[in-house]
Amino acid sequence: MSFVLDGVGLTHANGFVALEGIALRAERGERIALIGPSGAGKTTLLSLLGTAVRPTAGSASVLDFGLFSGSTATIAQTAPSRALRARIGTVHQSPPIPGRQRVVTAVLAGRLGRWPAWKGLLSLIYPQDIAGAQAALARLDLADKCFERCDRLSGGQLQRVGIARVLYQQPDLMLADEPVSALDPALAQSTVRLLAADAEARGATLVASLHAVDLALANFPRIVGIKNGRIAFDRPAAKVDDALLHDLYASEGQDLPMLANATRFAPAANPNPAANDAASRAACC
């Protein structure tokens, strides 16, 4: 069993109900797409599976490790959960990679959870598995960028570096939060196919939230529709019909979100207004 959620709910400290009454289970090697309007709770569900947040109601277990519901929202990093976390890989919507890091280091960081600490430290001085990083990058057509700095890449390339990191990590449970939001339609199609093929080849479980409905239907055997923090439907891709989808996206107008008309966005820069003030302060006396 890859994960089991039973009556899981998550209520934020400010009273906002992000998830409610979620019952979902996945066998090892299943591939599931989460679809639904924005703000429905897809990202929260993925963070819950990624052990980033703890459910406030119900019971959950991920990779046979129980996550008990409790009042604190985050899980303290303890030894067993570190071992668990090394087996979970997440593709984030905006890649969590510092701009000044080199691509090779960013990819190798995927295995920090498995490597002994000394190897992680050594890898900062000289990359410890260049061949491995290159192999992962080659699958995303980025082999030539191995030693570039990440801030020299385009938004789409950076997103694929984030995916290469997770491929390199080889997790048992792959989570992907809008993994192709910054890619053009053709690249998005081939990248999602790559994620699915990788999961299938390794017998890993893949759960991805996708904005484009056609992408989800074409690549995932099982589709879970989410709306207002609840599961709207959970059925094989073949049994998802237009009426069901229009009902799911009722709040977003007439058209279903498709790959061709997907709105793309680049990760926003993070300007630091405090920096100038502090710099003038440093210059003082």
Added chain:
Amino acid sequence: MAARPHDPAARSRLIGTLTALVVLWPLFQAAEVRPGALFDPANLKVIGNFLGGFLPPETGREFLGYLGTATLETLAIATAGMALAFCLAVPLGYLASGAARERPTLNPLTRGLLTILRGIPELVWALVFVRVFGLGPAAGVLALGLTYGGMLAKVYAEILESVDPAPAQALRRSGAGRPLAILYGLLPQASKELASYTVYRWECAIRASVVMGFVGAGGLGQLMDQAMKMLNGGEAASILLTFMMLVLAADALSGLLRKGLDTPPAPRATPFGWRSALLALALPLAILASFRGLNIDFTALFSTDAARSIGEFLGGFFPPDLSAEWLRKVGKGLWETLAISIVGTLLAAVAGLLLALPRPHAPFGVLLNALRSVPELVWATITALAVGLGPFAGALALALHTTGVLGRLYAEALDNTPPTPARALKLAGAPAGLPFLYGTLPAALPQLIAYTLYRWEMNIRMAAILGFVGAGGLGQLLYFELSLFHYAQASTVIAAMLLLSIAVDQASAWLRRRLG
């Protein structure tokens, strides 16, 4: 795959590391870094006895009276010095700035004057003025006024040049004169930054006026100097505590004033409310009280007698001693000064980063504030006891003060770094410490380096005067020669300080252009 893949950057990294070691080695030699000196039994005994005397701090009625007077005197010197500096900076900044001019000019004359005013450290001005006007706060006020006048003028000029020039140009084209074009077109954009910088400088002036007491210009520094010379730990402890409280209070007041700049003006015909009225009343009163309290006899300062004695005194500085032997000595002093600044800054960067890392900040924040509030020169008097006179004492003193400053800035920069990369790695199971190295540090590093370079720039100037209390470098040479009335030699050292300051200015402007 034929050959094992290898990292193309490895070779340049290795070369860079080796070069850094090769460059740093002689610098550490020149700064006479001997960690063993910290544990030398004789030194340990001296510093142990001294620090042992810290408890309890001196609280005798008579001493507290002195302490109160000295504190007030320090505040008055800072305020009066700033008033003088402001009066100097407004016209000079106006002349030096290219803002609101029809065609840009470089103003070599004004800019040159400003370079000389701020290029010579205030402590050197103070030392010189003490020779002319005798011991007392007058020398401190004049020294502050000149140096800070130069600094303020330069920064005012630059701030006016940095804002959008279009409004002022439009006014000029419709017939307004330059002063009005600045008042109507540039000042509204620049006023907050100008005021904020002036308040910062006042905060700095308090620290500087503490230090000037060491050359006999009155205030807390003079009291500290006496306590150190008599190795009176109890008195030193009381004075240090007073420093800290004074600096923290100035910090808080300046924070409050700058926050006040953010409040939008009231929608009335006159935007000035009770706060402005209070300030308009308090400021002249404070300045007036400062001058009255210091009892400076300005008529004596500007009399023909004084002018003659200044002339004679300055005449003694010319021509500077340019003999090969003396130049070699000054060159060695320069090198030592550079070494002290680099070693001190490096030590501080390492210690500051270590103190900035732990979460929560609180206990370390107190330590950083304490380190920061004691000026370098005061630290130098203490480190000189711990490791003996010489450049190592100077490097340690710089390191102690700079650790406080950098640690606080580093902590701020790290807090402002996007947390997502490190969090993602933590969620992927990375062991403790590695999420920081892989996720946070790469993003924060440019800022940390920029802060360190800024501070190094400050520290080069500071290293030049630490020698006044026997901590090596150019300052030691200058103090020595001045106390022997060897003015020709002293003048060469002052020229060297000026050159060093100009070189640092140019180098840091170049570096910032490259990094920015």
